[in-house]
Amino acid sequence: MDPQQNLPLQPNQYDFLNSQPAKNKSPFSGGSQKQKTLIFILFLLFVTTVIVTALVVFRQITKKDYSLYKQLLQQQTEIIRIADAGTTKAKDISVKNYSATLATVTKSEKNDTLAYLNLANVKINTKILDATKDANNDKLLSSAEANNQYDAKLTELLNSLVSAYQKDINSASVSSASKTEKALVIKLQNNAKILVGTAPKP
Known part of the structure; x- marks a missing residue:
């Protein structure tokens, strides 16, 4: 028997050149x-x-916070309600005129505020807003009317409402506001200054 007949095949030292690398799955x-x-x-x-x-x-x-403008709307609504009542119930002509002016100006401001919020896609239920009232103010004026002090108490109340309203308007920051917001705030601030200055003495 040939001694080399059953010898195992030796691997070729260059086989690695022909082998394919394993593929990544x-x-x-x-x-x-x-x-x-x-x-x-x-x-x-x-x-x-x-x-x-x-x-x-x-x-x-x-997200922008519109809570201040919602609060201003509530204040505007209450000022309009009280001022409208004053135009019919007040006896002094200066108080009547002030009430009428205040109601007219604030109604315009309310429309501007609603328009701004609508532009910003902030939904306001105007029916609920218009139905909101401060019962304490009604009690105060009813008592004043019964005691023949309506004009004095009305003027005092309107001055208080407008002063609080002006304070909140002045707290509005317009440093990074849009042109529309800046225009609204400036208008509200200027109107508030005029109204506070023209209020009759109680």
Whole structure:
């Protein structure tokens, strides 16, 4: 027997040049088509959730606060209500004229404030707003009318309402406001100065 007949084949030292490198498997490779589709859908859902969450957080951080303007609307509504009553119930002509002027100016301001909030997509229920009233003010004026002090108490009340209103207007910061907001605040501030200065002495 030939002694070299059953010798095992020796590996060629250059075999590595001809061998193919192992391919990296994709995370989506292998498995059935349904599995691949499911994995892809789950991945899309995850990415969508992350994006939506980020947008919500960003919106909350950058969301503008309109609470001051809502408060001004409530004050405007009450001033108009009390001033309108004064135009018919007051006896002194100067008090009547002041009440009429105050009602007219504040109605215009209220319309401007509502228009600004509407432009900013801030929803205001005007029916609820107009139905809101301060019962304490009604009691004060009813008592004053019964004691023949209506004009004096009306003037005092209107001055108090306008002063509080002016204080809140002046607290509005317009350093980073839009042109529309700046124009509104400046108008409200200027009107408040004039009204406070023209109020009759109680």
